[in-house]
């Protein structure tokens with residue numbers, strides 16, 4: 760089948776929801792379903808931080824979330840845990856700069872989708888050379904969700920990457936909300952990835968819908 764095309768991925772990355780059990784105020788399965796009904800286009804299972812599940816509990820939880828994504832044809836990626844992604848036959852993996860090198864992960868996962876977090880031009884170029892399909896760039900705005908996040912860079916980092924020849928799909932991450940999502944797209948991202956804008960919303964469905972609408976509007980301005 761080969762690797763996913765940049766064009767297809769660009770479409771799929773518009774509203775990228777990331778979640779683990781400790782990001783949820785309510786039932787995570789209901790939340791994911793609501794987010795999908797609201798219009799998310801991509802999902803990452805990120806089981807990290809305080810109270811995160813491990814072992815068989817983590818696997819069972821991931822499987823249930825994956826089944827929901829499969830039912831609605833939403834790509835299901837796993838954060839960091841390449842073995843889990845392979846065991847579940849997930850659609851791909853997202854890795855950070857502290858994780859295993861992207862070229863090693865690429866070899867392990869074949870044509871599955873590979874996302875890599877990048878914070879600057881050098882990291883972006885290296886990730887592409889090593890086989891990334893898309894980049895997650897952030898934190899764009901201050902975030903309370905990732906305790907070890909770097910300093911917020913603003914949307915300028917996205918503009919900088921685009922001006923310096925980075926053409927592969929990019930999603931912004933970190934502190935993105937319905938109110939600032941348009942700026943992220945205008946600066947050059949293809950989509951936004953969010954945790955709390957959906958997971959802590961009173962209505963995940965409405966929040967996802969409003970994000971999707973903001974992104975559609977901003978893309979149509981281009």
Ligand code: 3NM
Pocket residue numbers: 876895896897898899901902903904905908909932933934935952953954955956
């Ligand atoms: N990665 P929220 S910021 C998972 O900068 C993650 O690489 C980041 O959560 C990075 O949408 C972040 O609630 C947290 O701000 C995103």
